[in-house]
Amino acid sequence: MISLTSPVRTRAHGWPAGAKLLALACATTALFLLQPLWAQAMVLALTLVLYALPGRHFLGHGLRQIRVIWPFVALLLVWHAFAGNWPEGIRTALRMVAALALANLVTMTTSLGDMTDLLHRLLAPLRRIGLPVGVIESAIPLVIRFTPVLIGKGRMLLEAWRARSPRRANWHIVLPMALLALDDADHLAEALRARGGLNPLTEE
Amino acid sequence: MERNVAQIALFAALIAALGLVPKITLAFGVPITAQGMGIMLAGAMLGAKRGFLSVMLFLLLVAIGLPLLAGGRGGLAVFAGPTAGFLVGFPIAAFVTGWFVEHARLRHVGLRAFIGAVLGGVVVLYAFGIVGMSLSLGKSISECTMLMAIFIPGDLLKAAITGMLVAAIAKARPRALGWTANA
Numbered sequence: 001m002i003s004l005t006s007p008v009r010t011r012a013h014g015w016p017a018g019a020k021l022l023a024l025a026c027a028t029t030a031l032f033l034l035q036p037l038w039a040q041a042m043v044l045a046l047t048l049v050l051y052a053l054p055g056r057h058f059l060g061h062g063l064r065q066i067r068v069i070w071p072f073v074a075l076l077l078v079w080h081a082f083a084g085n086w087p088e089g090i091r092t093a094l095r096m097v098a099a100l101a102l103a104n105l106v107t108m109t110t111s112l113g114d115m116t117d118l119l120h121r122l123l124a125p126l127r128r129i130g131l132p133v134g135v136i137e138s139a140i141p142l143v144i145r146f147t148p149v150l151i152g153k154g155r156m157l158l159e160a161w162r163a164r165s166p167r168r169a170n171w172h173i174v175l176p177m178a179l180l181a182l183d184d185a186d187h188l189a190e191a192l193r194a195r196g197g198l199n200p201l202t203e204e
Numbered sequence: 205m206e207r208n209v210a211q212i213a214l215f216a217a218l219i220a221a222l223g224l225v226p227k228i229t230l231a232f233g234v235p236i237t238a239q240g241m242g243i244m245l246a247g248a249m250l251g252a253k254r255g256f257l258s259v260m261l262f263l264l265l266v267a268i269g270l271p272l273l274a275g276g277r278g279g280l281a282v283f284a285g286p287t288a289g290f291l292v293g294f295p296i297a298a299f300v301t302g303w304f305v306e307h308a309r310l311r312h313v314g315l316r317a318f319i320g321a322v323l324g325g326v327v328v329l330y331a332f333g334i335v336g337m338s339l340s341l342g343k344s345i346s347e348c349t350m351l352m353a354i355f356i357p358g359d360l361l362k363a364a365i366t367g368m369l370v371a372a373i374a375k376a377r378p379r380a381l382g383w384t385a386n387a
Binding site for chain 2 (some may be wrong): 024088094184
């Protein structure tokens, strides 16, 4: 499973994940408090500079990550052009793109390991008051492991379908996939139990 | 304990897999993301509590940077975009779907799952999604409802398929649905 972290090493990769998230929260709040159009434009321009600093590959990769936003930008601009209050449309669009781009920047510069470490620390207070958060953390690698397994099985089902039917595969494929997931869950539970089980008791 | 965690994890993986398995087209040729169906299934199959946890686990993995949303999207950006409300609504949708199937007094398993999926995966999910979109785009609730209305028929269809799937799963793996025992 490939995470969305950029393979282009930047200086920000080394920064603590908590600090980056806190900065993101502050920046996004500021975006909503800033009213003037030029300020919103400044933030977006600054964000683009941050994207461009690590080089062309990082910029291209980053812009591809946020491409889903463009239809919404187009929608806003057309809508406001018809309504006649285009500055409002531009302001909302600028804010939306900047918020999305900044959040994506944190994802691109933070490794999966750093994120799970941060999660571990964030969950610590819950652990101290006796919630079985250890189970959450042990479930994360299970999902990471089993997603490709299920995707692989889904692909095989699709191929089996194509080999036998002239029609395109449709929603019927979801039934065997769900059954496979249920069976895998039973096997996994047995395997976990056989190895001593999950150990929430130490945390509980 | 292990069985619960395993099912929660496997359904989170199933939701992810349904978003990444290429093109599932409906009878009419309308391409849909089967991911929304995964949310409904998690609620209808696992029940309110475990369905909710399963979807939360899925979102947690998306947030820490795995590209598990339909179309290979993920990371923190999806929680800042105009469709973030739908993501916030996902676990609630699974919870409501699960709550309904657990509490409804309907003999027909598939019908129960269908109504649960409509309540959770359409009514509740769109309520969250539309409020989120209205906040992000600066449009009124009714304007956003109009924007999203074209997607509602597709999601109703997904709820119907979920009902059929749950009825079929209940036949194939009678023990898998915890809540059918007290029907």
